[in-house]
Amino acid sequence: MKRIIFSLFCYAAIPAMAQTGGGLTKYVNPLIGTERMGHVYPGATVPFGMVQLSPDTDTIPYEMNGRYNGDVYKYCAGYQYTDKTIVGFSHTHFSGTGHSDLGDFLVMPTMGKLQLNPGTADHPETGYRSRFSHDNEVARAGYYKVKLDDDNIIAELTATNRVGLHQYTFPAKGDAHIILDMMSGIYNYKEKNVWTFIRVENDTLITGWRQTNGWARTRIEYFAMAFSKPFKQYGHEKYDRQVYRGFWGKFDNSKNFPEMAGHQIRAYFDFDVNAGEKVLVKMALSPVSTEGALKNMKAELPGWDFAAVRQQADQLWEKELAKIKVNTISADDKVNFYTAMYHAFINPTTYMDVDGQYRGLDMNIHKANGFTNYTTFSLWDTYRALHPFFNLIQPKRNADMVQSMMAHFDQSAQHMLPVWSHYANENWCMIGYHAVSVIADAIVKGNTPFDANKALDACVTTARHRTYDGLGYYMDKGYVPEDKSGSSVSKTLEYAYDDWAIAQAAKKLGRDDIYNEFIKRSLNYKNVYDPVSGFMRPKLDNGEFRKEFDALKTHGQGFIEGNAWNYSLYVPQYPEDMIEMMGGKKRFAIHLDSLFTMHLPDEFFAETEDITRDGIIGNYVHGNEPSHHTVYLYNYTTTPWQTQSRVRMILKKMYRPTSDGLGGNDDCGQMSAWYIFSSLGFYPIAPGSGQYSLGSPAIVDATLHLENGNTFTVETKNQSDKNVYVSKVELNGVKLDRKYITHEEIMKGGKIVFYMSAKPNKRA
Amino acid sequence: MKRIIFSLFCYAAIPAMAQTGGGLTKYVNPLIGTERMGHVYPGATVPFGMVQLSPDTDTIPYEMNGRYNGDVYKYCAGYQYTDKTIVGFSHTHFSGTGHSDLGDFLVMPTMGKLQLNPGTADHPETGYRSRFSHDNEVARAGYYKVKLDDDNIIAELTATNRVGLHQYTFPAKGDAHIILDMMSGIYNYKEKNVWTFIRVENDTLITGWRQTNGWARTRIEYFAMAFSKPFKQYGHEKYDRQVYRGFWGKFDNSKNFPEMAGHQIRAYFDFDVNAGEKVLVKMALSPVSTEGALKNMKAELPGWDFAAVRQQADQLWEKELAKIKVNTISADDKVNFYTAMYHAFINPTTYMDVDGQYRGLDMNIHKANGFTNYTTFSLWDTYRALHPFFNLIQPKRNADMVQSMMAHFDQSAQHMLPVWSHYANENWCMIGYHAVSVIADAIVKGNTPFDANKALDACVTTARHRTYDGLGYYMDKGYVPEDKSGSSVSKTLEYAYDDWAIAQAAKKLGRDDIYNEFIKRSLNYKNVYDPVSGFMRPKLDNGEFRKEFDALKTHGQGFIEGNAWNYSLYVPQYPEDMIEMMGGKKRFAIHLDSLFTMHLPDEFFAETEDITRDGIIGNYVHGNEPSHHTVYLYNYTTTPWQTQSRVRMILKKMYRPTSDGLGGNDDCGQMSAWYIFSSLGFYPIAPGSGQYSLGSPAIVDATLHLENGNTFTVETKNQSDKNVYVSKVELNGVKLDRKYITHEEIMKGGKIVFYMSAKPNKRA
The missing domain is CATH 2.70.98.10 (Beta-galactosidase; Chain A, domain 5)
Known part of the structure; x- marks a missing residue:
């Protein structure tokens, strides 16, 4: 129906x-x-x-x-x-x-x-x-x-x-x-x-x-x-x-x-x-x-x-919608695009009176001085693409959101940035401390009409909170032991990414001690990699991998909203190193292929949360966020053109202009932000890096009206639903010999042209 | 024990x-x-x-x-x-x-x-x-x-x-x-x-x-x-x-x-x-x-x-205690006196932060501008003697209390002054709208560092609130019908007194229309007097007295915390008229005697609230407030000296320096305020009148240090526990030929001397 x-x-x-x-x-x-x-x-x-x-x-x-x-x-x-x-x-x-x-x-x-x-x-x-x-x-x-x-x-x-x-x-x-x-x-x-x-x-x-x-x-x-x-x-x-x-x-x-x-x-x-x-x-x-x-x-x-x-x-x-003007292949695409924009611009929501007063996490009444206070931070979801999208197209609001998080930190009895917070409450949902990714991304991208050093300090204090969710073990051992704290692999991987983000911000601000501390922590992903099975795998307090292990099961295997097959790929900060660790580009491409093409037996699907059968493709679970960067990892393998074709496939399959058109929870706009970025042809696989990995634009052309007054245009040549491959990319008229563009390049204004083709350019 | x-x-x-x-x-x-x-x-x-x-x-x-x-x-x-x-x-x-x-x-x-x-x-x-x-x-x-x-x-x-x-x-x-x-x-x-x-x-x-x-x-x-x-x-x-x-x-x-x-x-x-x-x-x-x-x-x-x-x-x-310096007959009396002062100065309590902010009845945060906001207004009790005592010895605080009540009025969804309020809540306990008595008393006594006309308007609005506790019937019929609203006689009598208080304030402020409206209402006590039984008696909606009637029972008889025998005497605004109505001075003195000397059978005592057996003398229930003015009514009869002896008897019997020394609930200081006034030799039987009825001082001497800088001294001659009668009173050296002194006389400063005797001066 x-x-x-x-x-x-x-x-x-x-x-x-x-x-x-x-x-x-x-x-x-x-x-x-x-x-x-x-x-x-x-x-x-x-x-x-x-x-x-x-x-x-x-x-x-x-x-x-x-x-x-x-x-x-x-x-x-x-x-x-x-x-x-x-x-x-x-x-x-x-x-x-x-x-x-x-x-x-x-x-x-x-x-x-x-x-x-x-x-x-x-x-x-x-x-x-x-x-x-x-x-x-x-x-x-x-x-x-x-x-x-x-x-x-x-x-x-x-x-x-x-x-x-x-x-x-x-x-x-x-x-x-x-x-x-x-x-x-x-x-x-x-x-x-x-x-x-x-x-x-x-x-x-x-x-x-x-x-x-x-x-x-x-x-x-x-x-x-x-x-x-x-x-x-x-x-x-x-x-x-x-x-x-x-x-x-x-x-x-x-x-x-x-x-x-x-x-x-x-x-x-x-x-x-x-x-x-x-x-x-x-x-x-x-x-x-x-x-x-x-x-x-x-x-x-x-x-x-x-x-x-x-x-x-x-x-x-x-x-708000006019900040990106698109022309699309079909009217459906345009509906999808602007509905995604609409969904991306609903959350976080304003949380203060017209006079700037709001209720703080300490239940006292505070006044937001010089910023709009926002609430509803579904950060485990939204740090991935929604906040990077805001940093690009809503930088003022994104900075206000950062200031809202800093106010939360100041008001927190835990002395922590928000994890999943709404309406002057912290509900501690999901894992990680991804507010640091949002803040680091803003700092790295220079979107800091706030005290960046103070914000970094809040990140560091949060990341050193030993009693939080296995973090003490992680700090001592370099991983979260599964027998001490569940979903230990997911936590270890995400802490390592967050730590890398802190390091990037510290680097930008010249805070060497912090950079050194956290860049070291960012390598902790290695500690949960099991070269024998080729997967990330839960490790015990005694330093041994847990014996029981099923790479497809999602519950009780050290992962949250995912399994070893898909979550093992979560090292967005070091894709090359991860790929090397996992056997090199060719072997990794095969793993990625398996992800999209395997049949996930019903028993494993049944325990997969928050998505419908429509929300998964093989064992690739688009309806859950840990996979959102995955398709762009092809860029680092021997078959980069698979990013292009599979992005287009996901856009078509997971987003339809129907009442049941979303393949999973929109998650406060994260799913929509993925759609917008991917439709435009690029995606921030590691917020805090300043880079956007290139995919395959699904629009005919798009003009981004940036807050700094500049305009950045995405243009396609020979675009169609069949021409999903990119044979050539030109940035401001110059051929681009890399698989990414930078935030700086976009913010300066200019034009990127994608030459589309029905066949992959295997030499690109 | x-x-x-x-x-x-x-x-x-x-x-x-x-x-x-x-x-x-x-x-x-x-x-x-x-x-x-x-x-x-x-x-x-x-x-x-x-x-x-x-x-x-x-x-x-x-x-x-x-x-x-x-x-x-x-x-x-x-x-x-x-x-x-x-x-x-x-x-x-x-x-x-x-x-x-x-x-x-x-x-x-x-x-x-x-x-x-x-x-x-x-x-x-x-x-x-x-x-x-x-x-x-x-x-x-x-x-x-x-x-x-x-x-x-x-x-x-x-x-x-x-x-x-x-x-x-x-x-x-x-x-x-x-x-x-x-x-x-x-x-x-x-x-x-x-x-x-x-x-x-x-x-x-x-x-x-x-x-x-x-x-x-x-x-x-x-x-x-x-x-x-x-x-x-x-x-x-x-x-x-x-x-x-x-x-x-x-x-x-x-x-x-x-x-x-x-x-x-x-x-x-x-x-x-x-x-x-x-x-x-x-x-x-x-x-x-x-x-x-x-x-x-x-x-x-x-x-x-x-x-x-x-x-x-x-x-x-x-x-605070030093505002009245007393010398007493015994050390116990001094303990009683200053403990009464202590109890009188506990409530109402401060209800605002050091910066003047407080929670209002509307649950919003307000700022008290130019006054201290107080809470805990047990007004059915405290309008009688505690607030008059404050008007005398704590006028600044009393005015602040009035302003707190006016703020309550402003914040009230009912548009009413407080009845029994505490901590930004109205609990509607007991009957009447006695805040108007407190306000009228302050206005009549000139203690109005606030907008007196606005305060009077709040009184009038409160007293016209038709849906409140039988008040609509009272306004239409001149009494509360018992079959429409219980405790109807008590309500009628107290509304009538309150209305008289409003009239006094209106008179002082030259608000003739209000005076005329409320002086008329103040006569409503007559409508519940049954000349056949000689008691106040519940009347029905059809204008007839209810048939079932027991002058000693306290429950279901039209009274609250009292019975017809004692509550019938509650017309403090018109003692002479009441006495005349009830058969004249002589007959009334006999009724008063019966009150103090009768034996209240256990069945009636058992249903008497809030007091111990120690708290009653015959059918005079000192532990409940409606009797507090009663003993001073002898002043209007053929045996005024009974006021003197019985006041001293009550002071001894109802207040003792022991853990069980209070004969009833202290009621936020009302019982203690009765003790203080009566010990000093005078009592405000009708707040709003500006008069204090004379009794028999129990102290040797007392100096009242008034806030206006003046000093008023009460002196006794020949004082002892036996010399409870007053043979002569001199005010500022001049013999006083009346049974009251005025608020103005006290505030001007001066000296009153009571000549005490073991025998009544029946010619005085």
């Missing part, structure tokens, strides 16, 4: 398009990847926006009977394309993650009898949720529209950075309700809510907050919610266990009582509406306070002009 | 005394009233201090087996004198309340094997709690000391406004532990804790906070805790239900992991100590943030000089 969404709106004339300029944003289709493993959401957000206002087709609410009504993993983004009902519209969503949280402040309009429970997917009529059809659904950059079939209400969503705007058009005269469900949320634990709080400030304004213990251990999000017309009455139900209360009998608490609080509450606001009447709702967020949320609302969205806000959102996206 | 504590330290030479100046503070005995119903605590605090650092002999912690290990009411202040063990020392305590909350951040030192559970009172050896003896206990204003017998540790406590200081002297070389129990707290619900959070900032400093859903629905208190020497290791246990966690395996969470959080956690910090070694702990509080707590610590208690901090606390108390 494939849904070719692209054809729905691009080849058909859609009036809505005209309203919004009809620039590059028309190539963005937020529905791509909303089915199965993509874990992206179709709702409204602006670039790097604090609000991600999107329909939830299911979440994991607290049910009174203690059962969960869904699959937590499936609903990381709250939406699955194949679902038939919408529960409501909530204001925060991760984009593409493999873990879940957020889903704050679910709002839903209904008519007729008030139903405060969501009901079930099979029987939406038993609750406030509604059936919907994709025929009545429109998703655009910064805009979402759907008809809620149960009550025939048209719901439209748009957003500014910090404010979500809902517009509900009611079909008939009658009793309308707008439900605010403080219990609904994305996560798998029934008591995620720690506390919720609502205040009715007046008959068009409410404020409140929710504190959760979800994936983020201690998270608090504030809101201010305004209605375009006064509600006639309101109330709430509390689904808590009973708590002793002293003297609340003074008021009727359930109705028109302006202070609602509890672990589990749902509120409603009632309106008399006429046929065709629109009621608008603004929901401003803040990480600081309800006062902050109100400030954000006043600053960003003081009025009620839905069309204007929608147009502004479209223009914000247009501006 | 009476404990004459006074003799323990006043008649014996106690070396500690010498250290602290030996002024008036030596007459303060914080142990008075710590047994049974007094609900005061013996620990260390400074006047109106944010920190109340006191031993808890039992609390209501969350037990894993779901059972509570105590009586919530008994432990309102955390301490009961008859208990044999101390659980630990916590930092916030109500003084004298009849409801419980607080008990934040319990700290306990132990030695030897670490025990993280508190253990039981019967078997303290099963946990960290310890036996103790009153022989080894010293309680002073701002200082507390006890030997913890189980491990022979000497614990000493003192405080600044916002910081508690502990000094633990360990008896021997060994393993010492300082336990921080975030689960312990005062309240009756096992899941009071909403969330707790601890961060280890470095090896001598931790920060954190606790959020609770106790009596206050949503309360959050922050701390910063410093140790005088580095701990060698630390850890915590979590007594939560298990919560799914993603990737915490990176660290050993239980030990030396600097981020601890959960619903229920207990932390410990380990030290090697030598014999006689002192380890000090500072705990700074903040209503704002851990940053605020650190700020408070740095500003108020940067060093580690326990003796100096203790001395400073003593001096702060000395300064």
